Amino acid sequence: MPQTREAVIAATGLFTPDQSVSNAELVTAFNAYVDRFNADNAAGIAAGEIEALQPSSVEFVEKASGIKSRFVLDKSGILDPARMTPHLPERSNDEISILAEIAVRAAEDAIARWGKPASQIDAVLCAASNMQRPYPAMAIEVQQALGIGGFAFDMNVACSSATFGIKTAADFIASGSCRAVLIVNPEVCSAHLNFKDRDSHFIFGDVATAVIVEVADEADGGWDILGTRLKTEFSNNIRNNFGFLNRPARPTQALDSAQANGEAADPLTDRLFVQQGRKVFKDVVPMVSDMIVDHAGELGIDPTGLKRMWLHQANINMNQFIGRKVLGREPEPHENVIILDEYANTSSAGSIIAFHLHNDGFESGDTGLICSFGAGYSAGTVFVRKR
Structure with a gap:
């Protein structure tokens, strides 16, 4: 039998949009919408036929999520x-699509840090929570834009897409079918968020990340992938129903018309991101904590000795709870990286942003954990060791 080849995270890349929105700006806009809605529907509210909307506050947003801007x-x-x-x-079919454009920006950053030509990449995976279209695959468009040969395909496991992509790339390396694989995670989360919903309008931001996974004997430095594990359990507690089978006629025009007229609901509202946050917390936190500890034990790693965790950036309370459960104590800030205060929830890209920006201070042999969790439910663990 052919010898299994080890895989390495050789480089990462990041694209951050130029524009950001603070909590204060977001809350001001939301409360203006609330005032407008309540004024337009004053008679129905007085008659008990329509429920008045409640304003939000910066304090509520930060306490609920830990997010300060996006x-x-x-x-x-x-x-x-x-x-x-x-x-x-x-955009026209002759222009690069928005999702592909930001993916290419992140990929170019990763390739520059890698220091090798893109022609040495054998496959491209576009792993993200919401693809701009069903086909042609976003990954193939990215592949073309970067001048990469081989093959490319899309994959969607919501917020766990990046870790599922790393696992897939590592398996391609192990099988000998690829020498290097590029995973891109473009997330335009603002486009599937209902900014009229008090409980969720602050959650998401836009970004793109990229990861290059390479065969170990050709990699210069980087991070050994010690082990990967994936897990899924079906749940409706996080859902996005948008699709070609349930789209309204002329959806863009219908949405613009409804919103311009200040209607109580628009035809796309129930096809955007929705979640039952308390149920998600109750289900996902123990599932992920147990998965991390169990996987670490299987690999012979003491989870309490992890130098750093780069968790999915969903909610600060979830991350803090998981950190305490895994380390067996209150984590130090540098041990449980939080970037959602600045970036908000960026779905699949969150753990990769954390890893990309905060992987300093590691000596050869130090271990860390990249971990995702989200809709599906889905979860992924990637234990890494500094080479």
């Missing part, structure tokens, strides 16, 4: 109380 591709549309969705005009 990067977005378009700020003006989000902060317009008459619209409350980003302006992202549809």
Whole structure:
């Protein structure tokens, strides 16, 4: 039998949009929408036929999530109380798509850090929570833009897409079918977020990340992948129903018309991101904590001795709880990296942003954990060791 080849995370890349929205800006826009809605529906509210909307506050947002700001591709549309969705005009088929464009930006950063030509990459995986279209695959468009040969395909496991992509790439390396694999995680989360929902309008931001996984005997430095594990359990507690089988006629025009007229609901509201946050917390936190500890034991790693954890950036309370459960104590800030205060929840990209920005201070042999969890439910663990 052929010898299994070890895989290495050789480089990572990051694209961050130029525009950001603070909690204060977001809450001001949301509360203006609330005032407008309640005024337009005053008679129905007085008659008990319509429930009045409640305003939000910066304090509520930060306490509920730990988020202080988020990067977005378009700020003006989000902060317009008459619209409350980003302006992202549809591009022609001859132009690079938005998702591919930001993926390429992150990939170019990773390739530059890798220091090798893109022609040495054998496969491209686009792993993200919401693809811009069903086909042609976003990954193939990215592949073409970067001048990469081999093959490419898309994969979607919501917030766990990046770790599932790393696992897939490592398996390609182990089998001998690839020498190097590029995983891109472009997330335009603002486009599937309901900015009219008090409980979730603050959650997401836009970003793109990239990871290059390479065969160990050709890698210069980087991080040995000690082990990967994936887990899924079906749940409706995080859901996005948008799809071609349930789309309204002319959805963009219908959405713009409804929002411009200040209607109580628009035809896309139930096809955007929805979640039952308390149920998600109750289900996911113990599932992920136990998965990490069990996987570490299987690999002969003491989880309490991990130098750093780069967890999915969903909610600060979830991350803190998982950190305490895994380390058996209150983690130090440098041990349980938090970047959602600046980036918010960026779905599959969150743990990769944390890893990309905060992997300093490691000596050869130090171990860390990249971990994801999200809709599905889905979860992924990737234990790494500094080479």
